[in-house]
Every structure is written in C-alpha cells, then in structure tokens.
Amino acid sequence: MELPRGMKDFEGRENVNIEHIRSHFKQLSSLYGFSFMDPSPIELLSTLETKSGPAIRDEIYYFKDKGDREVALRFDFTMGLTRYVSSQKSMKLPAKISAFGGVFRYDEPQKGRYRYFHQWDVEIYGKASIESEAEIIELTSRLFDSLLLKNITIDVNHRNLVESYINNIFDSKDPQLVADILRAVDKISKKSKDDILKEFQEKGYDSEKLEKILEFSQIKGTIQQVEKNFDTKQLESWDELKSLIDSLENRGVSNVRINFGIVRGLDYYSGMVFEVFDKNSTLGALAGGGRYDTLTKAFGREDIGATGVAGGVERIILTMQEQGIVPELSQNRISVLYINDEMQKVAMSIASLLRLNNIATDIDLSGKNLKKQMENATESRYCIIVAPKELENGKVVLRNMSDGSESQVDIEKITDDPKSVLNLEMP
Template identity: 80%
Template sequence: MELPRGMKDFEEQENANIEHIRYHFKKLSNLYGFSFMDPSPIELLSVLETKSGPAIKDEIYYFKDKGDREVALRFDFTVGLTRYISSQKSIKLPAKISSFGGVFRYDEPQKGRYRYFHQWDIEVYGKANLESEAEIIELTSRLFDSLLLKDITVDINHRNLVESYINQLFDSKDPQLVGDILRAVDKIAKKSKQEIIEEFKDRYDTEKLEKILEFSQIKGTIAEVEKQFDTSTLASWDDLKKLFESLENRGVSNIRINFGIVRGLDYYSGMVFEVFDKNSTLGALAGGGRYDSLTKAFGREDLGAAGVAGGVERIILTMQEQKILAEAKPNRVAVLYINDEMQKVAMSIASLLRLNNIPTDIDLAGRNLKKQMDIANNARISIIVGPQELEEGNVVMRDMQNGTEGTISLEKLTEDPNSVLNLEKL
C-alpha cells in the first residue's frame, strides 16, 4: 500500500522539528499581541477563487461533498482568516491574527514542500498604515533570529513602484501587460534572463524586457539604490523609504530594498517582501505584503490587510543545513531491569518519574537486559534495577552520553525524582 504522490508520513523527529518552530512562532506572536486561531481546513471553492480566480482549481484539492457543494482544502491561511475577519462587522481594529498548521496544494512536489505541508501565518486587518507593515516584517525577522538562523535577509519592495516603472517603460497602462511583466520579473529567481526573454519575446519588445529585468536586479540600502537609479520618477519610492527607515528604527538590521521582489499573486496592492537564507538554494523561506484588494473582494471596502506566511518544512531544511537542528537526545530516562524479579520495581520507578513529568521509557515485553538497551539508546540517563543494588536499597544510574555511572537510593529517588537528571551531583 502506498500514499498518494506528494503526501508523506511525519515521523517523530520531523514532528519534533515542526513543534520547535511552532513553539517559537506562538511565543513571538503572543509577545506581539497576535490572537491565535485555526481557520477551517475546508472552504467553499468559491471562497478560494475570490483570492486567485477560477484557475486556482489547477493548484488545489477540490471536490463535491455529499450535499453536492463544491468545496476545497485550504491552500493557505490568508483566505480563511480574511473571510472570517470580513464577516465580523463589530470586530475591534486593528485585528492581529496568527495561525499555524497544515495546508494542501496540488503543486509538483519539490524539496522542502510536499502537497501537504505546514505554514505559519500572521495578518493585520484595519486601516492601511506603514507601522502595521513594519510590525509584520519586524516579527518575521525576530522569528528567524529566535530560531538562530544566520545570514537571513528580508528583501522589501513596493508593487506600485514596479508597476510605475513598467508603465513608463512600455508607455502603457494595460493591466494585462503589467500582469505579464510582473510575472516575468517574479521568475527571475528561478530562470535565467535569456529564458524569460524567450518566453515573452513574441508579445513584448526584447530591449524593454531586458531593461525591466536589469531594473529587477537593483538592490541595497536607500543610499545604494539611489546611486544606481533615478528613483524620483518611481511611484511609492517615498513610502518604501519610510518603511525601510521604520524598520531601522525598530532595530531590524537584515533588511534590503530589492526591486526584483514583486510576489507572483495578483492581489498584492502595496508593500511586498520575501525572506531568504543567503547560503541556501531553497528559495524564499517566507513572503508577504499588503493585499487590500482581497478584503474588498470579500465586501469590506473599509478594511486594509497585510500579512506574511512562512514554509515550516523549508525552514527546517535550512536549519538542518546550518546544523541548528541536531538530533539532540532530550532529557529522557530509560528504566532497565536485570531479570523478571526486578521488573515490578522498575515499573514502579517508571511510573514515579512520569508522575513528575520526566519522560521515561521502559520495556513492556520482558526482554533480556541486552535487548532493553535499545530503548536506552534514545535516553540521556538510564536507571538499572539489579538484585545486588536493590538489596542495599539502591539502583544504578548511567549517563548515556559519557558512560559515567553512580548509584542513587530508592529513598532519595522517591523524595526527589528530578535528581535523576543530575547524575553528576550523586
């Protein structure tokens, strides 16, 4: 029996890594005042099409339920959260919401992302303002700091800025042209300049395509960008400068202006950003921006929105590349027994430790000591119950990392179960 293509089982270490990310994310989102919620995993297909149009069917899991309704599995959190907030007419604004969990996409499976994978997500709903956007980027940067990831860059841009340059360059305000060129720019991280030109040359002037792709390579600080290009003709340059300055004021130092960041989705309407590890080829670890047009599509003309989502499995791969997520053995204890007569005492000790919230393993099958050592390999400390030591009221304790041993009295173990985690003090 096999799983459907693109699906996988998540084993213990993978789940532990996901929970590690979840812990840091929830801690930070709470610190910044975000309310945590989990939007429904199933939406009406029409709701998901509000974000991405009918073509989204090619990229998601959708089906008819027993009520003959067209429904689909969520492909991100933004749609569900925006649907929910848009329906809450009396909600206090700004509303700050965070989510963490699994999403489904019918994309071609790739390294770091299967068809079911995990995301973290934060959104701010309310009147559009620069400080909301800065807070989202700040929290994102702090999350990567808390995960101890190095060489992380947050690249920021503004969609209006790129669109204004496209309109100037092509002397046109045709939405179809703008959309096509934005998609061309968005491909630059995945394809060569020549491949993109070949793809679009039948519809657009090659020289102008080359210019827009050169424009997309401009990046740096405010001063560096202004040396490379006359920004006075670009819409929203001042807005982007103010965002950059706000982030610097907040102590976010790993930011960079990058004219190549446009985000592929059509609903973005302002600031956009993506997060990269400079030494990785995995692509963006997180991305987001302002998307006021989506709340309008849900009937809330008065409601602005900005947010970000990050790919958990891709972040885990990056942490493993940097050797941050070493499979360190947790503070587990293995209780072993020399023979069947010692099993009863060993079981009692295991229960005592578990009652005191100490993760404890013990063999249930009555195997010999040699085979019991299999479970001890997953522990930091092992307790060995043997006849000779037990006669004296003691048990043996062994540090499984360095092999040192000691004994502890059953009386002390009963009075202070946590003492098993301090072998060096015995």
C-alpha cells in the first residue's frame, strides 16, 4: 500500500515539532491581538480562481463533488480568509486574523515541501497603512526569535518599485509584459541568469533589457547602501519603502534589508512584499507575504486593504534541525515502571491517579521487562518504579532521568500531592 506521490504521514516526532511551532505561533499571534480562525479546507474552484484565473488549476487539487460542483482544496489561507472577511459587511475593522493548518498544492515535491504541508498565517484587513505592514513583519521576526532561530534575514521590497523600473526599461506599461518580467525576476533564485534569458528571449523579449532588470534584482542592502549605488529618485514607492524600514527600526526590528529581487510569485500582491531566509541555509524562503489590496477588490470590497504573511512549517522545522534546535517531547512527562507482573496492578493504579491530576504519564501495557521499560522512558522527567521490597514499606523508587539519581518516596505522598512531590509546574 502506497500513498499518492507527494503525500506523507506525519509521525510522532514530526508532530511534536509541528505542535511546537503551532504553540509558539498561537501564543504570539494572540499577544499581538490576532483572532484565531480555521477557514474551510474546501473552496469553490471559482473562489480560488478569483485573481489568478484558470491557470491556478495547474497548481492545485480540484474536482467535482457529488453535487456536480467544481471545488478545490485550499492552497493557502489568504484566499479563504479574504473570502470570509469580504463577505462580513458589518465586521469591525481593522480585522486581525491568524490561522494554522494543512494546505494542498500540486507542486513538484521537494525538500521541506510535500503536496500536503503545514502553514502558519496572519492577516490584517482594513485601511492600508505602513504600520499594518510593519506589524506583520514585526510579528514574523518575533516568531523566529521565539523559536530560537539564528541568522534570520527579512528581505523587503515594493512591487510598484520594480514595476516602475520595468516600465522605464521596456518603455511600456503593458500589464502582461510587467507580469511576465516579474516572473522572470522571481525565478532568479531558482534558475541561472542564462537560462532565464534564453527562456524569455524565446518569448520575444529583448534580452539586453531583461538583463538590466535581472541585474537590478540583485541590488540589496540598507537604505544608505542602496542609495549610494543606485539612483532611487526614478523609482516609485521608494519613500514608502524607506518609511516602512523606519517604522521597523522604531519597533526594534533590526534584521531587515532591502532586496530588489523580492517580488513574490502570486499575482495578487500589490505593494510591499517580503521574504524570510536563514542566510546560512539553502532551503529557500521560510516565510513570505506582503500587501494584496487587489485581492479584496477582486472579492468586491473596494473599501478594504489587506496585508499578511504565511510561513512553511516543515521548512522551518528543517532549519531548526540544521541549527541543532530540538523541541522537547514534554519536560514534565512521567513514566511508571514495574519490576514484575505482580507489581503491574499497583503501577497501573498510580498511573491512573497521576493522569487524574493532569500529569502526562506513560506506562507499559504489554508486560515488558524493566530494562525495556526504562529504555522507553528516556524522554521522561521522572520514573516511578514499583518494586516488591520498597512496596512492602509503602514506598516506590523515584528516579530523576536527567541525572540518574534515585530516592524512595512514600506512596501516600504521591497519592496526596503528586505535583508537589514530583516538583512539576502543571496547569
């Protein structure tokens, strides 16, 4: 029995890692005032085609349901959340919404990205403002801080800025030309310059002009560095980008740089865009987002702007592993062990009592010998060992799994106040 290509099962340790990121994300998004929501995993195909049109079908899972309706699996949270907010005419604005869960994309499977994977997402809907954009980037930076990740860089840009430069170079305001050249810029991190030039030359584009755009996309650095090496007066939205950097500096976010090569591939972005990288890794972007006012307008809401970010959970987990960050399964987990079958009944009673006191407890159910039980308890904080000699005196053995030290404890103390005896801080 095999899974469809690009799918996978998520087992114990993987789920621990996913839950670790989910916990940090939900705590932080709540701290910033975001309301958590789980949008529907199935949308009408027409909803997902709202901005990108039928071309999106090549990248998603879609089918007809039993009612002969064309439906599709969500490929991100932005479309569903924007559909929801756009339908809520009386919703108080600005609306700050977060989400976490699985999404589906019919992409070529790659390291850190299967066709079903997990994302975290935050969105702000309301009047367009630089402070909303800065808040999204600030939260993103703080999330990576809370996960203890190092070497994180947030590259920011503005779509209008790149589009204005493309229009100047090609002396054109053809939207299709701009869209095609933006796709060429977006490919520069994945393909060689020569391959891109060849591909777009075959489509009829001037390779000399395209090469200028690709060279432009390599410009990155601080405001001062960019202004020193390039005449930014010819660029639209440069002052807006500077204001965003200024707001982030005011918020204490220092790991941001300007990168003219960041344009984001999706068609619905309309202003500021950014991506997050571990500068010492080759995994690619860990998160990305920006302003997408054109999407709310496409859903019929001319009065609402939107900005947001989403991060790839599995790719973040790989980055944590590269940096040697391993989330603990449970700092407060307890294992109850027994010497022989006669001690098993008492051990089961103790385990049940601990669980009634909201203490995470493991116990072997299959009658393994003590050595095997001990091997399976290596990630527990303590082991309670039920042995005949100690039990005769109304005691059990308490073993500290971090240093191997042991002591004898009265069973009555464990039954009366287990959290105090085990020195656990439990909810």
